[in-house]
Amino acid sequence: MSPYIQNISASYVIRSLLPRPCGTYILRYTTANDDVISLIKFNDNSKEATSRDNYIVLSIRVDETIYKNYIQHYRLPCIVENMHENTSQLLDIYNQQQKNSKTSAFTPLRHELILPPEDEDWFLDKKHFLDIDFNRIQTVGKHNQGTCTAIWQSDKQNDIKIFIKRFTKNNLYFRHELSLLKDLCHFSIVTLYGQYSDSRFSYLIFENGGESLESCCPLKTRLMKTKMRFISNVGFQISYAMMYLESKNIVHRDLTASNVLINSFGFIRVADFGHAIKKEEGANPLERSQTANEINRFQFRFLAPECLPDSKRKGTTEKPIDFSHADIYARFSSKSDVWSFGILLIQLMLDDPSKPYPNIVDANDLLQYVKEEGKIHPQPSECPMDVYLILERCWAYEAKNRISFSDIRDRMHSLNTIFN
Structure with a gap:
């Protein structure tokens, strides 16, 4: 690996390119002697690596009237041994790729963007x-x-x-x-x-990720094919996002249709991380501080059984037990997010998406219904059986028995293929 190749965070790439003219591209950080340092990612130099494994990611500010996003990332083969010494070849590779692609119009490269050190506070003017x-x-x-x-x-x-x-x-x-x-x-x-x-x-x-997914609820269509395409597409995108969060050890804890955005192209953005925690071993003061309020700040209608307090103390008629802050932190996991994901898909088929379990008026009654009796959300009349069978696996009472987000993604992909 070239000693000049270094990582630039992908989030910094996006923030840096957005306010720039179309055609700007990120190539390097500034350094003491202004050596050219190439982009975001470069594969390791293990003996098993082939020439196809050695690549550079070129990030370009593009015209969103041509593309569906502001930033496009291109994986270019690093065929030049000393790429840092001849950057014009990087541009030649990109331009040739675009000419050979089926895209009739593309954003030409105009300006190299040399990055200052990253601002840790992310201040904007x-x-x-x-x-x-x-x-x-x-x-x-x-x-x-x-x-x-x-x-x-x-x-x-x-x-x-x-x-x-x-x-x-x-x-x-x-x-x-x-x-x-x-x-x-x-x-x-x-x-x-x-x-x-x-x-x-x-x-x-x-x-601006678009409108709340809740604004699409309930799905109004007579065609089962159309409904299944929408559900499977949404389910695929959300589960893929949740796989990413799981890889970052982040638990969302508030996955609902109101906290997911959908734009005019049908692209999904999981949003609102006010409840999220990052699960780490040992001390985790920032994330633990977010459980400072009582358990009731969570929405019972979306919580897995292990995240709900007991309905009452045994042998008494006292109010529900409040977990300690450490208990709350421990009981939430990616598997509790899987449970919430299942309820989110149910929202798409409810007349009042803010109220899953529509037959249960008082949300506190869910403590007994879900936690004590082990019951799950009934199948709405508008819910296809192919979907409900997946949801039942999201709602296994024991967290370890629930389906994974990777399996959900695969099943949603299969449904989408069938109904397309």
Whole structure:
């Protein structure tokens, strides 16, 4: 491996390219002697590696009227032994690939982007954000002080649609989301662009991932084929995103249709990481601090049995037991997210998607129904049996017996292939 090849974080690539003109590409960090350092990833030099394994990822700011996203990543073979000494060949490879592809139009490379050291705080300049109006969306979140859509405007580029979440100063959930999302970069996870603050509030800037998936509920179609295509497509994307979170040891803990976004192309973004925790061995003070409130801050209708408190103390009529903070932390896992995923798909078929188990009026009654009696959500009349059979495996009472997100992804892919 060339000593000049180094890693650049994928999230930093996206933040750096977004405000740049189309055609900008990332090639290097600045260094003391300004050596050229190539891109995001380069395979190790193990003896088993072949020439096809040695590649560079070229990231380009593209015209979103041609592509469906702002940034495109191209995997280019590293066929030049000393690529850092002849960067023009990198451009030649890219241009030749595009000419040979079926894409009739592509964004030509115009500008090399030389990166400064990464800003750990991810500060952005507010002056580039326009059309901010927190009165436009009246609802306030559980842990924030309002959200709104806005525009990120820079010279020589199209406006970027963004989403802003506002927090009171020194809000723990602001720091928590910022800390978690800085380390995430996946197509089906909402992208954090950065933050800014004023005298009263702190703000997180996200990509505008579209409307809440809950806005699509219930699915109104007479054609089973159309319904199955939608469900399997959504299920595939969400399960793929959850596999990524699992690889990062992150448990979402609030996976519902209201916390998933869908855009006009049908692309999914899992969002709202205010409840999420990063499971680590030993001390984990940042994530544990997020359990400082009572268990009741979670939505019982979406929780797995192990995450619910007991319905009452044995032999008494007292109120439900509240878990200790450590208990809450321990009981949530990727398998509890699998349970919530199953309830999320049920939401797509309910007249009131905010109320799974529609026959249970008081959510506290779920403590006995789910935890004590081991019952699962009944099959809605609009739910295809092929889907419900998968959901039943999401709702195995013992967490270890539940289907994995990788198996869910594969099953959703199979259903999508059948109904397409």
